[in-house]
Amino acid sequence: MELHIKNILNDMEKDGYDGYLxxxxxxxxYLSNYKPTSFAFAVIKENPVIYTxxxxxxxxxxxxxxxxxxxxxxxxxxxxxxxxIKKLAIEPSLEYGTYEKFRDDFDISAVDFxxxxxxxxxxxxxxxxxxxxEIAQQAFRQIKIIEKHEYGAQENMVAFELDKYMRENGASEPSFETILTSGANSSLPHAVPTPDKITNxxxxxxxxxxxxxxxxxxxxxxxxxKQHEIFDIVAEAHNKTIHKIKPGMECWEVDKIARDIISEYGYGDNxxxxxxxxxxxxxxxxxxxxSKDKTIVEKGMVMTVEPGIYLEGEFxxxxxxxxxxxxKARILGKLPLVIE
Incomplete structure (x- = not known):
């Protein structure tokens, strides 16, 4: 049996659960190597099973x-x-309509194992x-963003090209919708690429x-x-935060390192x-x-570090x-912060 399932069964046993839906x-x-394309219910118990x-x-x-x-x-x-099964744990994200199907037959609690x-x-x-x-960073190198900026390529077309290169390099798909934005729109953390020409x-x-x-x-x-000035502050927060991450810290302490640096320069609200x-x-x-996450940082965690400063209407x-x-924290990939 997979180690992850064994660990969950141990946690379930401590709390007296016979099954986990x-x-x-x-x-x-994560638990079975099978990703549903329609719908499925996994039940973790002594002999786990998936209904699909x-x-x-x-x-x-x-x-x-x-x-x-x-x-x-x-x-x-x-x-x-x-x-x-008599006492059944369900994942907290289970839809209420599904919960209703089971609540009359089991002693149910929402638990995150x-x-x-x-x-x-x-x-x-x-x-x-x-x-x-590595796949994503190689694709980034291939789009030659400095050249694209120089001749005023469209944001959405360069984003499309970046997605294409990632697939050509071995990705099944982008991890999320690529954000490629410029000018004043860069002050929007989740801006959508536009048909406009790339500015700065x-x-x-x-x-x-x-x-x-x-x-x-x-x-x-x-x-x-001014952009260089802000860049240097964000880079300092990025580098110093990564350097100080170590097991045993609480997650909020990592956030505070980056936030304090940016606040010292007067941009905490940004x-x-x-x-x-x-x-x-x-x-x-x-x-x-x-700032509110008290989880202990442990070996084996993989996390992003992404400080930012956003000046509304500017950049x-x-x-x-x-x-x-x-x-300590090891950066994955070898793409420098300064793109030349």
Missing amino acids: LANFSNIQ SKMDLEIANRDSTIEIKEFESFSSMIDDLRKS VNKQRAIKSPKEIFKIEEAT PVLIDWGAKYNGYCSDNTRTLVYTE FIHSTGHSLGLDIHESPSFS GVRLEDTVAIDN
Whole structure:
């Protein structure tokens, strides 16, 4: 049995649960190697099982490391589970309508047993994230963004080209919708590429998905004196924060390092998001480097560090790398902060 499932079973046993019901596609993939394309329910118990639609049976039987059964109806599934389960944990994200199907037959509580496991990556998982990073960074080099800026290429067409190169380099898809924005729109952290010509500064936030795992980077190209000034502050926050990350810290302490540096320069109110987040099968996972997250930093975590300063109506600068945490934080990939 997979180590992740064993660990979850141990946690379940401590709290007296006989079974754990999951419907989140990424969680099912994490525990079984099968990613549903329609719908599925995984039940973690002494003999774990996945109930899936007939449409998915072939792919599930091909990929899953745990038993597969065809989902016929809720009543037949419940009858099956009642043979071995009385106290049932459900993942907190389970839809209320689905919860209603089970609540009369089991002692049910919403519990999160999976994120604790997913937060710590295995060496294989870290390798996949590192490969995804290399793919994305090579694609970034190929678009030659400085040349694109010089002759005024359109934002959305360069974003499209970046996505194309990532696929050509081995990505199954981008990790998320590529952000390539410039000028005043760069002050919007999640701006959408437009048909307009690239101006300055240029902010690119992109990532590749490789073998199911995501990467995430951001670079900003600056041109004016003020843009360079802001860039240097963000770069200082980025570099010093990564240098100070170590196991045993709490996540909020990492966020505070970056936030304090930016605040010292008078731009604390312009740093309008958290310092970073975990990533893996999903681009945003738990924990996060945010002011309220008290999760202990541990070896095996893979997190982004992405401080930014956003001047409304003027421009924004964000610099982001993904780090794997061992005795200290190691940056994945070799793309410099300054693009030349």
